[in-house]
Amino acid sequence: MGDEAMYTIGKLSKNTGVTVRTLDYYDEIGLLTPSAKTDGGHRLYDEEDVMRLERILALKYMGFSLEQIKDILQHSPSTWQQSIQQQLEMVKREQERLKTLEQTLLGVYYSIEFEKDIDWSMIFSMIKLYQQDPEDIFQDYQAYLTDEDMRKIIDMNAQMSEEDIKAWTEINETIKKHLHLDPYSDEAWQLAERWISERIFGHDEALLGNLTAALSDLKEGVVFYPITKDVVSFIEHAYMAKQEKGEIK
Numbered sequence: 001m002g003d004e005a006m007y008t009i010g011k012l013s014k015n016t017g018v019t020v021r022t023l024d025y026y027d028e029i030g031l032l033t034p035s036a037k038t039d040g041g042h043r044l045y046d047e048e049d050v051m052r053l054e055r056i057l058a059l060k061y062m063g064f065s066l067e068q069i070k071d072i073l074q075h076s077p078s079t080w081q082q083s084i085q086q087q088l089e090m091v092k093r094e095q096e097r098l099k100t101l102e103q104t105l106l107g108v109y110y111s112i113e114f115e116k117d118i119d120w121s122m123i124f125s126m127i128k129l130y131q132q133d134p135e136d137i138f139q140d141y142q143a144y145l146t147d148e149d150m151r152k153i154i155d156m157n158a159q160m161s162e163e164d165i166k167a168w169t170e171i172n173e174t175i176k177k178h179l180h181l182d183p184y185s186d187e188a189w190q191l192a193e194r195w196i197s198e199r200i201f202g203h204d205e206a207l208l209g210n211l212t213a214a215l216s217d218l219k220e221g222v223v224f225y226p227i228t229k230d231v232v233s234f235i236e237h238a239y240m241a242k243q244e245k246g247e248i249k
Contacts, residue, residue, distance in 0.1 A: 006036065006044045016053065031070055032056060051080055058087050062094055096154050103157055103165055107225045110169040144214035149207050153224075171198050172226040175234055183237035184245070192238035195231070212236060 013020045026032035027043070032053055034043035045053075055076060059069045076083060112118060138150045145153075160168070171194050181188040211224065212232050242248045 005047050007046075007050070008038075009034070009043050009045070012045050012050070012053070016050075016057075018053065018057070026053075026056065029066065029070075031066060031073075051083060052076075055083055055087070059090070062090060096158070099158055100154075103160060104225055106162060106165045107169050110166050111173060111226055114170060114173045141214045144210050146210070149210055152207060168198050169226050171195050172228075172231055175231050176228070179230055179234055181234075183234070183241040188234070188238045189242055192235050192242075195235055 007015065009020055009023050012018070013023060023032065027034065032049065035046045035049055036044040038044060052073065055073060056069055059072060060066070064072065076086065108119065108123070138145065141150075171191070175191050175195060178187070178191060181191070211227075239248075
């Protein structure tokens with residue numbers, strides 16, 4: 001690599017907007033160590049150093065701590081294209097996490113609007129979500145949901161507008177108020193039909209079955225809010241009652 005591809009700390013600072021003091025600190029903690037020095041002892045950064053600095057800044061922007069960044073960079077790819085691909089994947093995961101958080105916040109907001117009450121268990125779940133990595137959100141459900149199921153939920157969530165979330169929250173909250181209904185009654189089936197028409201996973205019966213199993217064995221979570229075990233049970237019983245009456249297959 002020739003001299004034209006080397007940068008002094010001052011030149012690197014000027015080109016990137018990163019202060020000399022910050023570059024000094026990154027060097028001090030072993031996060032970004034210059035590849036060479038001049039005869040006079042001045043630090044020189046090569047193109048690989050510049051690529052590493054770009055990764056550091058991208059990861060820092062995404063909210064990773066310097067300690068986490070150091071760990072991530074130990075397993076980072078070696079080319080610009082691979083590095084950018086890795087960053088794109090991280091950005092996508094963060095977008096998914098923020099989308100889940102946005103929808104949970106809207107769900108809680110509309111639940112309070114409809115119920116005039118606060119679901120504290122969901123507030124605590126949101127607090128945990130702030131501290132979770134995107135891939136950890138579905139961790140408790142991995143025994144019940146396939147990778148395809150999880151991807152479907154993420155994709156369907158991403159397509160929901162605020163109006164969709166409001167309508168979805170409203171039907172779930174309405175069912176919670178009518179859990180006492182006889183599953184064979186017309187009123188119960190009308191609510192079940194509304195829920196089925198509104199539900200975020202469309203008419204995917206396999207996904208509904210897996211979701212039912214997950215919610216039957218696990219506590220309700222932020223991933224499926226405002227669905228609860230009681231709501232899913234209500235829908236199941238109304239659906240089975242309709243089947244027993246021979247009115248649906």
